[in-house]
């Protein structure tokens with residue numbers, strides 16, 4: 090398997106403070122990684138580097154075999170899928186869900202006067218169906234619920250058939266039902282052999298979809314633990330990452346953690 094992402098001794102320093110500090114991490118093309126850590130641990134910063142939206146202060150970031158700083162980042166970004174609340178904020182409220190997904194093929198936000206070919210139109214409907222959005226296809230993005238928005242942004246990010254899909258807290262702020270429906274979809278997507286390598290940031294072990302294979306735990310910008318999910322997600326590593334003792338349980342591939350009294 091080939092590396093789709095490799096960080097070698099990466100530090101990211103702002104105001105003389107290391108936000109990421111000596112991070113070594115590699116993602117292979119058949120792996121699905123969860124990035125777990127407390128608020129301020131550096132998770133979003135890590136994704137910014139992985140999506141070529143920023144550069145490390147020290148060390149190297151290689152994305153899809155290209156080294157940041159030596160590659161046309163616009164070409165590289167076309168090969169990545171990325172969904173976050175920040176990318177959602179850039180979507181015009183009156184954009185329809187169908188156009189939101191369709192325009193990803195042309196790396197634009199908001200439909201202008203492009204001519205779209207039949208392949209893109211057919212693929213858009215396939216992706217909308219896959220993320221349970223067909224009934225909402227003609228609705229405006231600004232009218233969607235949080236859960237529908239999250240699904241729509243993920244649909245947009247997979248439209249281009251990316252080689253690496255990065256999701257920043259896809260289930261944050263969802264109600265229980267919406268979260269569970271999204272986790273089922275992410276789980277199905279993660280288990281499909283035709284899906285790209287995935288990296289998903291979360292704060293909660295309850296939000297890890299079955300099918301994810303690896304775990305990176307971050308604290309204060311440093312890697313606390315990294316490796317196969319079942320071996321890495323332990324009570325000891327949770328305590329080291331979040332700073333208090335937990336009771337961890339797992340059932341049918343779903344994890345839960347509560348603080349020990």
Ligand SMILES: Nc1ncnc2c1ncn2[C@@H]1O[C@H](COP(=O)(O)OP(=O)(O)OP(=O)(O)O)[C@@H](O)[C@H]1O
Nearest residue numbers: 103104108126127128129130131132133134135292
């Ligand atoms: N450009 C910057 N300049 C100064 N400080 C920054 C910058 N980017 C991030 N930080 C700080 O670095 C820390 C890590 O931020 P980051 O958003 O990566 O954390 P996170 O793990 O994603 O947090 P959360 O879970 O709360 O979203 C935070 O304290 C943040 O304020």
